Amino acid sequence: MRKYWSVFKISFEQEFAYRLNFILWRVRNVFQILLTYFLWSTVFSNPQTQIFGYDRAKILTYVFGIMIVRALVLSARAMDVSSDVARGDLSNYLLKPMSYFKYWFTRDISSKALNLIFAAVEFIALFVILRPPFFFQGSVVTLFVFLASIILAVLIYFFLLFLISSIPFWAPEIGWGSHFLVTVVIIEALSGSLFPINILPVGLQSIVMATPFPYLIYFPVEVYLGNIGGNALIGGLMVAAAWTGVLWLSLNFIWQKGLKVYQAIGR
Amino acid sequence: MVIGQKLALSVFLIGKIIRFIFFFGFLYFLLLGNTTLAGYTGNQVIFFFLTFNLIDVITQFLFREVYNFRPMIINGDFDLVLVKPISALFRVLMGGADVIDLITIPPLIILTIYFGILLHPSVLSTLYYVLLLANGFLIATAFHIIILSFAIVTLEIDHMVMIYRDLTSLGRLPIEIYGQPLQAFLTYLVPVGIMISLPAKAMMGLVGPAGILTALLVGAIALFIAFRFWNYALTKYSSASS
Numbered sequence: 143m144r145k146y147w148s149v150f151k152i153s154f155e156q157e158f159a160y161r162l163n164f165i166l167w168r169v170r171n172v173f174q175i176l177l178t179y180f181l182w183s184t185v186f187s188n189p190q191t192q193i194f195g196y197d198r199a200k201i202l203t204y205v206f207g208i209m210i211v212r213a214l215v216l217s218a219r220a221m222d223v224s225s226d227v228a229r230g231d232l233s234n235y236l237l238k239p240m241s242y243f244k245y246w247f248t249r250d251i252s253s254k255a256l257n258l259i260f261a262a263v264e265f266i267a268l269f270v271i272l273r274p275p276f277f278f279q280g281s282v283v284t285l286f287v288f289l290a291s292i293i294l295a296v297l298i299y300f301f302l303l304f305l306i307s308s309i310p311f312w313a314p315e316i317g318w319g320s321h322f323l324v325t326v327v328i329i330e331a332l333s334g335s336l337f338p339i340n341i342l343p344v345g346l347q348s349i350v351m352a353t354p355f356p357y358l359i360y361f362p363v364e365v366y367l368g369n370i371g372g373n374a375l376i377g378g379l380m381v382a383a384a385w386t387g388v389l390w391l392s393l394n395f396i397w398q399k400g401l402k403v404y405q406a407i408g409r
Numbered sequence: 410m411v412i413g414q415k416l417a418l419s420v421f422l423i424g425k426i427i428r429f430i431f432f433f434g435f436l437y438f439l440l441l442g443n444t445t446l447a448g449y450t451g452n453q454v455i456f457f458f459l460t461f462n463l464i465d466v467i468t469q470f471l472f473r474e475v476y477n478f479r480p481m482i483i484n485g486d487f488d489l490v491l492v493k494p495i496s497a498l499f500r501v502l503m504g505g506a507d508v509i510d511l512i513t514i515p516p517l518i519i520l521t522i523y524f525g526i527l528l529h530p531s532v533l534s535t536l537y538y539v540l541l542l543a544n545g546f547l548i549a550t551a552f553h554i555i556i557l558s559f560a561i562v563t564l565e566i567d568h569m570v571m572i573y574r575d576l577t578s579l580g581r582l583p584i585e586i587y588g589q590p591l592q593a594f595l596t597y598l599v600p601v602g603i604m605i606s607l608p609a610k611a612m613m614g615l616v617g618p619a620g621i622l623t624a625l626l627v628g629a630i631a632l633f634i635a636f637r638f639w640n641y642a643l644t645k646y647s648s649a650s651s
Contacts, residue, residue, distance in 0.1 A: 166568035173575040176591065177582070184447050184586040185439070272588075319420035327424045331431035341438055 145240055150238065153219065153252035169241075171212070175371045179205045188314045199275035200367055201338075206274065207363040209333055213261035213293045215358050216333075218302025219249040221325065223307035224317035227400070230409035232275055243304070250300055259293070279362050279366050284381050287375065291362040294382040301389035302329075304397070311400030314335060314407065354385040422509050424462030429462065429513075430580070445584040453613060454583065457522040460609040461581045464542070465574075466517060468549040470510035471503055479566045485648050487561075489639045498639055501557055501599050502550075525612055534614045537621055541608035544628040548604040549577075549629075554635035558642035603627050 157164055182205055185191070186198040223246060226232045235242050257274070269276070275332040279285055304322050330336065332355035339350050339360045352355055361378055364370045370378055436458060440451035449457070478501050481487045490497050511548075530538070552573055560566035576599055579587070584595055584602040596602035603624045610616050 160644070163568060166572060170568070170571055170575050173572070173579065176587075177579050180587045180591070181446075181582060183588075313416060315414060315417045316420050319417045319424070323420055323424040327428045327431070331428070331435075336432075337435050337439070341435075343438070 146244060148311075149245055149248045150185055150252045153249040154256060156255050158252065162353060164256075167328075168257075168264065172264055174335075175205065175209055175264075175268070175389070176209065179215070179274075183274070187249060194338065195369065199277045200369070202274040203277040204338060204363055206269065206276065207366055208359060209261050209265050209268075210258070211292065211295070211359050212335065213257040213360050214254055214292055215299050216335075216346065217254045218299060218303055218330070219253050220246045220300060220303040221307065221321050223304060224310055224321060225270075228310040228314035228317045228407070230406040231407045232404065233409055246304070247300060250296075254296070277367060279368060281368070284365065284368055287379070288366045291357070291365050291379065291382065294299075294379070294386055295358045295362055297386045298389060299358055301386070301393050302354065304393050305389065308393070308396050308400045311403055329355055329358065332356060333358040334363065338364070340405035351381070353381075354356070354389065357382040357385060418509060422512060425509065425513060425651045428633070429444035430463035432458065446584050449585075452524055453609075455526045456521070456528060456612065457579050457606065457609045457638050459517070459524055460542070460612075461577070461605045462517055463521055464545050464549060464605055465577060465604050466510050466513055468546065468553070470507050470514060472550075473510075474501060474504040475557060475566070476570060477505065478557055478560050482560055482564060482566075482646075483649065487646065490650055491646075497643075498554065498557070502553060528613055530612050533613065534612055536614060537611035538608050540621065541611050541616070541624055544624050545604040545608055547628040548600055548631050551631035552577075554632075554639050558635070558638040561642040562645050574639065576607065577601055583609075597627075600627050 171298070172249055182201045183198075185193065186196070186201050189198050191198065223232075226235070231390070232242075235245065277287070302324065306320045307317070309320045332339075332350055334383060339347055339356050342350065357378070361382060365375065365378075430619075433455070436454055437451070440446065440454060444451065446454050481490070481501070487497075487501070490500050493500070525535075525538070554575060556566060556569045559569055577597075579595060580601045584592055584606040587595060590619070607616060607620065607624050
């Protein structure tokens, strides 16, 4: 455990080695939130407006919720695994007396902790500047379920990142391309970062909800807002848990296959 | 081209197309339930989005080399560009086009023309649109020159480019959706509004001659500042590592 604590501390400090990069990355996050915030603020400019089951307070809470949930779920370092595999740097880690998965999971947690601190500051600053109506969740049970959905989301994202990063075992050239396709394009669109999934037609919604992506952002935020309850809540948690299991088993299978074809190219 | 490169290009091409379809679909479904956005109809909002894409994709196609500038500065390879009998700015700005965008540009132009026709513009409005679109490209060029100049002075470019892209992506939707002072910031200080929103508004007959002249003046000033900054940055080039 102590070695992972050391990895956590080193990884945390490493982020400060490139302070300008980190600050600019956070600035980019703020721009993305501004687009989403003002878009929905305009759509719900009339306080009486009710669309897709949201009122102004709930949709703007959804946008602010995205800031925190993104920092917790989508802040990760495990995308660098891809280049470790493609450039043969993976060999260095295979020789060390620690689990490669646990090493990257620890680094992810470190990144999430740092991003959460900054996201909280941005949250407060934007909240003071924009003064949106905000929905506070008072139910302790709902908050507990929200926390559980976040833990599942963190695991799903970690396994997804590792699965994508396994592609360079067979095709080193498309390491970054695969990440672009899945994390920049598909996850940005289908996780609920830009819009709640329930604005889509019912048929399309059902298809999207059967994938792991909405359980990263949309589902946790909806749980917080109290928009999901009863059977839908239990069903949603079960689907998220099932995806966590399926992705974990798939990762173990593919990673083992990948290690067998790994040639440490570049070493 | 080797199979790996073809595969990588295909993945990026698919990613870009999917991203476009997702946002387009999102706007479509959003405006199905809410017929106007900041007073603009569904077709008008889509036209704003298409105009943004047109400027974004064409500038990425032309100025892709900007993304490769940092290693040149870090390694000192920029020396080799400076000694050649060709404009160094032209070489680092337009030295390599992105072939993926060459595939996406024609269908994007067709879509823009299709949605433009749906707005029933007058001939004058169409002329204004083309003129302001050209002006938008000038402003985008100025932005890229400024980013290159920053790279020479600060050695930082990757995030600068991405921040430029994030700022311009705020122009995907009509600038009127943003509250003040963000709207003024995006119109005058970082002229995203003039670069992207104004051409689309001209097509809708919402811009008069005074607006056109102001936009052209902003474009000229932006380009002037960019060239001056580039000349200044060149005096700061340290030729590190060479």
